[in-house]
Amino acid sequence: MELGTLKQTIFNVFGWASVSIGLWTLIMVNSWIIIGYGAPFTSKNFITLTIIFGFIAILSRPSRSLGKWGIFIGGYLILFMTVLFFVGWTITPFP
Secondary structure (H helix, E strand, O other), X not given: OOHHHHHHHHHHHHHHHHHHHHHHHHHHHHHHHHHOOOXXXXXXXXXXXXXXXXXXXXXXXXOHHHHHHHHHHHHXXXXXXXXXXXXXXXXXXXX
């Protein structure tokens, strides 16, 4: 296998990992909300991995769209969890 093909494959793997980890985190957070588990903020590590892998995938042109998807999913998760916190805090500010 040539070095160029191997390098391109690595960037594609990072791109797909970014998208799949982001979607898996989104599924976990939504299922926690549905079943009432109450711990959606424990997935910070997954969101960080999603964004880091997305930035790595952006470095190569063919995997750039996967990297953008991963970064957008990570950004959406951060925004979603922030809004969820503030809405919950306005309902009952002190438990």
